[in-house]
Amino acid sequence: MPELAYLNGKILPIEEATVPIEDRGYQFGDAVYEFIASYSGRMFRVNEHLARLQRSMDALEFPKVSLKEIEAGLSELFNQAGFDRAGIYIQISRGVAPRNHPFPADSKAQVVMTIRGLNEIPDEILEKGATVITLKDFRWGRCDIKTVQLLPNAMAKQKALDAGAYDCIFVTDRGIVREGTSSNAFIISGGVAVTHPLTPNILPGVTRSIIIDICARKDIAVEERFYSIDELYAADEVFLTGTTTEVMPIVRVDSYQIADGRVGQYAKLLYRALRQEAESG
Ligand code: PDD
Secondary structure (H helix, E strand, O other): OOOEEEEOOEEEEHHHOOOOOOEHHHHHOOEEEEEEEEEOOEEOOHHHHHHHHHHHHHHOOOOOOOHHHHHHHHHHHHHHHOOOOEEEEEEEEOOEOOOOOOOOOOOOOEEEEEEEEOOOOOHHHHHHOEEEEEEEOOOOOOOOOOEOOOHHHHHHHHHHHHOOOOEEEEEOOOOEEEEEOOOEEEEEEOOEEEEOOOOOOOOOOHHHHHHHHHHHHOOOOEEEOOOEHHHHHOOOEEEEEEOOOEEEEEEEEOOEEOOOOOOOHHHHHHHHHHHHHHHOO
């Protein structure tokens, strides 16, 4: 199956796709992105991802981009590549202009997409759970905009890997739990699913919202509220949610084992429900 790129309307092999060095995404991190997964030959929750892409572009006052064109390009790329299970990145920058901080008056947004096969989460992680560390959230104040400025996230992920953990959960100075480096975080406490409310400090995850809907259908109470690192350590269950992460059970946070250290029933149930929804389109 070919790994392909879409570059401003043209589809070509990934390794042949290049962008000019004065692209503002490269110079300033002035670009936004989305990541969409496909299951059984169908892309999952495209509309939600495109709506968030539009929201990110609006928040940064990007030049107008036709979502219809992006949607058409996305379908063309997906169909040409022919993967059943794929990951597609859509990345849009403010455009190419001589390097200067102010927004250029007349730049044209650059649209890039890539598609590759997507590996399943290893069974061992789903069965035994993963471990995370916590780190101070040192990102900017608009984490609700999905920009490509991911250096703090990349540094935190690397720190986690270096510490022998799977990932890192960001926590504020005052001990409020935010989210993972590329996922949202949930705890189960006394049968209630608790997750950070939608504020500028976290990404409004598409999977987060699907999980909240599934909880409602299964009569699992949800509280969107701030919760502390002490609640995280003392939770009955902890899991991360995201397009690549799906529902990932966490059985150790820093030096604390979560409950009995085994994958909990809520994480298992929500993982199965998410997969079912994804695979049935
Ligand atoms: N990341 N929080 C952050 C910081 C993220 O980067 C992501 C997604 C999420 C979960 O959002 P969603 O459920 O819509 O995927 C939360 C994508 C997968 C990425 O960076 O590739």
